[in-house]
Amino acid sequence: MLEQLKQDLIEYAKSIGVDKIRFTTASPFIEMKNRLKRQQELNYQSGFEEEDIEKRTEPKQLLPEGESIIAIALAYPSKMKNPPTGKRGERRGIFARASWGLDYHVAVRERLDLIENWLRERVSNLSVKSMVDTGELVDRAVAERAGIGWSGKNCSIITPEFGSYVYLGEMITNIPFPPDEPIENECGDCRLCLDACPTGALVDAGRLNAKRCIAFLTQTKDFLPDEFRGKIGNRIYGCDTCQTVCPKNKGKANWIHDEFMPDPELAKPLLTPLLKLSNKEFKKKFGTMAGSWRGKKPIQRNAILALAHFKEQSAVPDLIELLKEDERPVIRGTSAWALGVIGGEKAKEALLEALHYEKDEDVIIEIKKGLELLGKA
Structure with a gap:
């Protein structure tokens, strides 16, 4: 009966635009707990994360009656159709690919809500807790154990179908779904992402010093430390270097969901007009993008650094x-x-x-x- 419910849910998930769905238990993530403790000891955390390691690694702390976790992934584009080209006098910045199109928090949450409603129609006394990125659980740990993909040396989940260009979400539930198996790590001896990281933030395979990561640095609001100013380039939000060099991402355009297809003028905006945007203008223009969540100040600071870069x-x-x-x-x-x-x-x-x-x-x-x-x- 549970196996049939699982298969029906897999079919339903596909019908609402979920590109991959897998299942795992709600047991603790012991290995991730140890890694997070080590991250704290090394002071490698960004400060954006949930501070309570127990909550990040023990699903039953979040939903005591939890029996399993549903993990989902939505693929997003790695390439832009008709990208504009910057030139002298008209320099452009770039938002990371994860911020192209509609804010993924909204899109993934919508799918999780639909899945919850679908389950409620079929299961009495349903209990769930859903999360997208800003939740307590470590999305990557859930996705890895459920078999969405393997955890790459660049700290991204890499899927055979879509590369690492996927948004992740999960739902803890009191339904004891049969769990899926993790998939084999295919990184092998490759270390392109570690060697290509502009700031050396990838200190080792699967270990990130978030405080040195450009994706984090572009979201800070204070002065950028001198050593990083020349490394930002024209990035105004996020960094894709460790993904673009990954061989597993080669040929993965992922032009699947219209809502994630970028408006080239937003994904690669002219830099100078950014400098004088009011809060209202910024929200109107960029408010539907994930990269707008910190407001206009970091974007404007980064635009200034990009103009200096050029x-x-x-x-x-x-x-x-x-x-x-x-x-x-x-x-x-x-x-x-x-x-x-x-x-x-x-x-x-x-x-x-x-x-x-x-x-x-x-x-x-x-x-x-x-x-x-x-x-x-």
């Missing part, structure tokens, strides 16, 4: 205006640093002038950094 002279007037008028110290200071990188007489004059009126100590430090960079040019 040494985009046409952006100098806009950066000078930010240095003079923006009320946020991080934006003023980052603009000062960028002016130093881009260089030129106007940039130098603006930085020297700013030294006379700027009151914020952190911004003054950035102005001096900018002048020092100009001196070395």
Whole structure:
């Protein structure tokens, strides 16, 4: 009876756009618990995670009557149709692929809600707890044990069908579904992702120092540490390097769901117009994307760093205006640093002038950094 319910649910899940569904028990994730404790000891956590390791690894703490976990995956595109090309005077940034199209939290949650409703029509006294990314459980651990994919050296779940370009979600339930088996890890001796990581955040196979990961750094709101500013490139949200170099992702375009297909002008936006967006304009333009969750400030700071990366002279007037008028110290200071990188007489004059009126100590430090960079040019 449970096997039949499982097979019926698999068919239903496919009908609502779930690309992969597997099942595992609600028993503790012992190996993941040990890994998380080690992460804490090494101070490798980003700070965005649930702090309670017990909640992250013991499903029954979240649903005491839990018997099994339903794991689902939705594939997202790795390639963009007709991507716009940036050029001098019209430089562009890039959002990571996981932020193209509709916010995946919404899309995956919708599927989990539909699955819950489907189960409620068939099972009395149903108990469930669903999670997408921001929940307590470690999505990757659930997906790995359920056999959605294997856990790659780049800390992503890699599926045979869609590569690592999948969104994950899970539902703890009191239904004791027969569990599926994990699948074999196919990374072998490959270490392309470890070697390609721009900041060395992948310190070992399957071990990430999140504080060095560009995907994390682009979401912070403070000044970016100096050592990372030259490594961001034109990324304004997230980083895909460890996925794009993965051989298992070769040829996986995943043009499956219309809701995840990117608007090229949003996924690769012009940088300079980003600098002056109001909160209202930002929400209207980017609010449906996962990359908007931290608000406009990190995106604007990263856009400034990207303009510095390109040494985009046409952006100098806009950066000078930010240095003079923006009320946020991080934006003023980052603009000062960028002016130093881009260089030129106007940039130098603006930085020297700013030294006379700027009151914020952190911004003054950035102005001096900018002048020092100009001196070395």
